Amino acid sequence: AQSVAQPEDQVNVAEGNPLTVKCTYSVSGNPYLFWYVQYPNRGLQFLLKYITGDNLVKGSYGFEAEFNKSQTSFHLKKPSALVSDSALYFCAVRDGQAGTALIFGKGTTLSVSS
């Protein structure tokens, strides 16, 4: 069975400071890892993914994430937070085997203060 954990319900950061949103996963096969962002009353927007290759993945809006196999983690990062980054962030995982669903974490609310 696959699962994903986001240990923080909320992350608070000041504008201009670096941000990290944590994610750990469990999957029996090769992990395919994703980050999504959801603004209020909107659908989920894809930010970035890790399938294979370089452990540091760069995505939309200046976000990046680092895949760490030994720690089974895929933390989302950004060097300098913007107020407009405030939103709900979801980590998701699927087993590399075809046919398995994309499973989402419970989400982390990011609040960036000016």
Place this chain on the structure above:
Amino acid sequence: DTAVSQTPKYLVTQMGNDKSIKCEQNLGHDTMYWYKQDSKKFLKIMFSYNNKELIINETVPNRFSPKSPDKAHLNLHINSLELGDSAVYFCASSQEKRGELFFGEGSRLTVL
């Protein structure tokens, strides 16, 4: 053009009624999904279709019935609505079973 579009965006109905939500994607993807987001924002997969074939069917009450007339459309019909069905239902699509999902804007269902 909206990539994944759902209708209606809002749906308010009484317990016991039957309702449908429609989804269309113009991305040329071959896999489509329905997810349910509850009041705590938790997202749960309900169904997935690949080229009109049902490939994922999670433990969802059989009052929920998906239908895929072609690979660009995936509709969700719900019979005998219950209060607990109130949620936001998201349609999504992906290029293949392993790819990233592209989501619609959601359909907020309120059962009174």
